[in-house]
Amino acid sequence: MLLCIWASVNLVAQAPKKDTSRNGKTIIIISADRENFQQIDSVTQVLSLAGSAKVQQDKTIFEADSIALNQLTNILEAFGNVHINDNDSINTYSQYLKYIGKEKKAYLNKKVKLTDGKGVLTTEELVYDEQTKIGIYYNGGKVVNGKTVLTSTEGYYYGETKDVYFKKNVFLKDSGFTVKTDTLLYNTNTGITTIVAPSIIVSGKQTIKTKDGYYDTKSKKAFFNQRPFIDDSTYTLTAEKIAVDDKTGLSEYEGNVVYRTKDSLGYDLIANNIKLNRNTNSLLATQKPILLIKQPQDTIYISADTLFSSKLSELMKSKTVPIVRDSIINAKLLTVKNTKDTTADRYFEAYYNVKIFSDSLQAVCDSMFYSGEDSVFRLFKNPIAWAQGNQITGDTIYMFLQNKKPERLYVFENAMSIQKLTDKYFNQIKGNTINGYFVNGKIDHLRAKGNAETVYYGVDETNKYLGVNKATCDVIDMYFERKDDGSKPQKIVLRNNLEGTAFPMRQVNHEEIRLRKFKWFDSQRPKSRFDIFSN
Template sequence: MLHAQAPRKDMSRQGKMIMIISADRENFQQIDSVTQVLSLAGKAIVQQDKTIFEADSIALNQLTNILEAFGNVHINDADSIHTYSQYLKYIGKEKKAYLNKKVKLTDGKGVLTTEELVYDEQTKIGIYYNGGKVVNGKTVLTSTEGYYYGETKDVYFKKNVFLRDSGFTVKTDTLLYNTNTGITTIVAPSTIVSGKQTIKAKDGYYDTKNKKAYFNQRPIIDDSAYTFTAEKIAIDDKTGLSEYDGNAVYRSKDSLAYDLIAGNIKANKKTNALLATQKPILLIKQPKDTIYISADTLFSSKLSELMKTKLIPVVRDSLIAVTTTKNSKDSNADRYFEAYYNVKIFSDSLQAVCDSLFYSGEDSVFRLFKNPIAWAQENQITGDTIYMFLQNKKPERLYVFENAMSIQKLTDKYYNQIKGNTINGYFINGKVDNLRAKGNAETVYYGLDEQNKYLAVNKATCDVIDMYFEQKAEGTKPQKIVLRNNLEGTAYPMRQVNHEEIRLRKFKWLDAQRPKSKFDIFSN
């Protein structure tokens, strides 16, 4: 094989000399004082430092240290980065390559393809300006502009960026991707679509290998069943677990129509479970009388899963029975809520506090446990346990068992009272219509004359007490009381009795604990 016979000059000031390794044919031409071309053809190979250039033919100017390569060009950059094209112009003193036509760059992890690429051998940076694509396993990224960093294996995509991976896509204007780790970094407003779910994010990352994501700057998740937002969101697609931190808001789109607000919410996509802490608030929405619930902790999941391992307590003589959701036409009702510690409930028609709560979307029953107190207009109701039944998200019925007591404030001094083993209360249009105390029933009741002046105070015991209320625009007023079976009682003149002493045992007016507005819930 014949090598070039032209004199070789020291090019140290312009970068190391491009050395000829081999070629099938060589031809030397001295065109002028600054143009000295050595043409290599047939498996032409040259080298500069640790970079090897191969092509069908190479034209090398040894004075300027510039080469042009044609056909099946291959640049081997220290066995770490390989670049291919059909045309190459290489500036030796700058170690910069200009590649055209069917350009491909690979680092052993990802493959970059484009029609035009500028690659710097010193910085290991490759740039394209007229469209390119990177393929890394199942991940495919395209953009108008791209910047490849060989040292870090990062690719910086700009303009019309689109990422496609198994199960999701990303559309944005700017994106950073690492071919080694498979991590996609969100640096600009981006839209991520996965099935029926869309995520709007400005900052964060997605680990395509481990299927984990983390987003900042209040991203928004829009799913077919809900929307979710928070200051920060962390998602693990493999486990189905996610965490929403900082002013987290969950809004359901189902018929139950509820919002969950908290400082922190953890979710399990596989079980549809939600755990809300840091001042959580549940809103059961309706046009005129939304129900607000606050507690130290709120938890929600699928009712059908709970009932596989646990029976929900049912009132024996209740009008509404709790059933499984297997035959339910509305699968959206297959959800329950639990609230723990310092529970508060507010709606315009009903308020309550308790230690813990259970609510089912299947039967629309609030179950209040441990020192529960409920208020409806001027009525205060207490007992060991209280069930509140809703119809169309409005109070329909209230059931109290064990140590049940109802107190109605008339004045600062006078209070109607009924007490029994159980109390059943019924509502019309969200207002109390009647109450029934049953079992060891007791009452203190203030009677009125036709001029609505107090006649006397009655204290009595019997088996059953029914109290009926008159519906007024401003609220409800006691209309009459009916005492049934085994009646014993006394009527006292108003001026001849100590009204505090005749109160029923365990009488406590607890209005100070009553949530007066939704703002009491939000400030909990």
């Protein structure tokens, strides 16, 4: 009887070894320290393998401390130190395995680990399909790939593409940043993380909210779509598209870009394209950029073809700040205080078609330089400024602000101020230089120096015109009466080497007595902030 049983076991055990597995579905026994065969019923034949048990189906090898195999149904269970080698490409480990041979589907439990040579997936329960190379977990899992660690409640591993699809409570941690989301795609081969759902990315003091894009953990490059939002320690930024290179510190923002500083007295920047350099703390804005210098009541709006900004302290090291002959301006310009105010340690350059608007002051020019340290606008090449009805021109104009309000205006070379009284009558003063002084944001008086000239219309108490004076002298002072609706000329004082003529109103050609190079540029004046936004 024992001999018959031994022979039966031997035949059953040896038969699979002879099977060449032509259909690729039959499980064959490779080795085991001990074997035991049991016929339970007509459909259940259990072959028990113990001690370094090893079986094979097609190109997949199964190893465990012990294996129970039903050769009729092609179902096996494995216990202890389970190892599945799938064609030397994917290796799976666990403490328990149930394998359906006809479906080539594995159900693994307890200390499950799957590795593809790149990443390692660990979980307590995993369903793995040998045919599709897809592994699924539903009760929490983790993937580690170098310094990248991802966890989620559910996960879908695709062996052919090396993609892992994470769902529910997804958290990614990499060197320098984390991602929190509900759904995420990650490739263990390329190291690319693909954002497919609303996600929060935290990198140092910066938080990014996005719902579409990718991050390459190898190249440290990222690209985000569908209007991502960045919240930094000192600013917020949003755009239609964002491209970031963490290695170089460069980033680019496209489509309705809005950059806002968190300081209530800082600045905002709007453009269709902004490029940032994190290393130099500089930015370049193009495609209809608009700069807003914020203040409680009289925000300053600036538009140009191109805007550039960086740290003033870095600029001072290169000594490329425009030098002005006025020693007072130079002294202020070439000194940068040691301050924690990041807004003060910043300058802006604007190029081509520059327009400036505030309620108290407007200007246009070809190029501009503004420093947050001294709050001075430096306008170059055909600059024109307007202040309460006064048009001021010259080769170069400097506008000084104090507490974000006009304090002083300095014009040098071919300086000229014109004030329109009627369509025919214009008060005019001219000199080598003009200084304008403001009180509470309103113009108080103008001083023209050097070869000064004037055309001035006198009025009586009822504002009736008395005549027009044309004169030259060394210095001309024009004083204004400050009112809520602006400043009106009050008197004019001519100093040193005066020469002039007074004309009755009806005995002079008012166009002919205008000063040389007289031009009225009111059509170019930005009359509201909407003129800036429509630029």
